[in-house]
Amino acid sequence: MKLVNNFYAYLWPGVTMQEMMKYGNNCNSYLVANALPGNKHVLVDPGQVVNETRQKCLDRLISEMKKDGLKIEDVGLIINTHAHPDHYGASEEIRKMSGAQVAIGKEENEFLKLASGEMSQALKSMGFEMPEIHPDLYLTEGELRLGKDLVAQIILIPGHSDGHIGIYWPKEKIFMGGDLVFDGSTGRVDIPGGSAEALKASIERIAKLDIEYLLTGHQYGSPGIIKGKDKIKHNFEIIRKSIFPYL
């Protein structure tokens, strides 16, 4: 689904309870078309290949992209906001199809090392199977330049995970926040690497940005995209009032 300019959104069904039950868990994916030389695309959070309800998440993404005239083979860069399998799971599979570079927050790579070692049992018990991922580059706080004239700011937003990154596109006023905030809610902080205090601080930091499109990581019974400054501001207020006291 085209969002604005070259920005596309592929939302995983889950606005209603019936959808959530049927489709299970996967993240929303976002794509910036033709951002790189050779008309290559940037894909943010590819999601899983297959999820816990045996839904073919990657196949669905590929088919949705086709509807917009975009091919998975043309993905040149995959950016993962954080190292949870429901976000990065299909990275290596897409790399095989397209030869794309794979990026993740630097601190998340440390988490991945732990997750494949000492934390693997704990994560398994929480339902996390960790697929392989071999990043070509890490992203840290700073400027990310793509192609000739596209500029994004990489912002560290720990809380849901230690090395979680957000991608802010100042020109289009788009913020891709992974699992930092949702419509009326926030990401979990009870997963290894999570921190309530860090999450609050990250949310307060993002709330100061000039955002027109807040792109969240999941729908979870609510729209995945919050559009309009006022709605976004209101969403942050709701989170402060109704979620912060319990964090």
Next chain:
Amino acid sequence: MSGDDRELKSAFDIAMERAQKLGGLSADDKKRLREAELSEVGQALGKRYLSGLPIRDVELELGKYKEDRQILIRYFLAFLMDKISLTDPVDVERILEAIQHFSGSPKVIDGIRGLMNDYPAAVEQARQEIQSKLGTARRKELARKGISGSAVETAIEVSPEWLETSQHLLSEYQKRLEGIKPPLQALLTAKTSKTPYNSLFSAQLTWVGLCCLPFADSEHLCSALRARTLSCGLPVLHFDRLRVLDLHLGAALHTVSLHVTLLSIAFANETSTQLPTCQ
């Protein structure tokens, strides 16, 4: 009664037959069975310890096996030592704590602790070296693909250079770790054993200074003299370069009594104060 009926046996009969068979086990078989049983208990205790069982509770558990306590400690420590891993060091401090506790000596764990500290330092140093070597080239390659900016840091983990170097480092340190384990195991066996006979020292001993331990002799005159056995000192094992081992009381008395006999001969000439030389 048919032939088949004659073959039918009650559960009681079968149990009795098995009990008889058990009764017929040789002393060696019984010992082996007991060792196997203790090995399982030692491993189970090791797992519980790594899951958070405090060392005082391990002691309580060991207390239930009065006569076999020392053997059980040996299996417990052997299990823990097998769990020492360079790449997954989360349990290492707890393992070393247990080794130190039961060996009573902080020195025995120095080798492993040193290695566990050296390995990540060596990996980090190699990482930095390869990063500076490959970083510029990788950055240029990414820029050609349209990816640049201050947020970009190249990852070297997927490069063949890094894979080769990290594998080499791991196998080198793994070799060193495996080299430390057997002598440490042997040392712990000696320290946790209450029977000082040579059979306890059958483990491969490669540690410099410990190479003579398999031939330890509790009745060696030279060692006994130096330990002042006759002046209330403890009897020692021949070639025990470490310290006095815990001796079984019977063996200790036997050693002393024999030394008395040997020493009366050696010091028959009271004018000689020179001690017998060690071989």
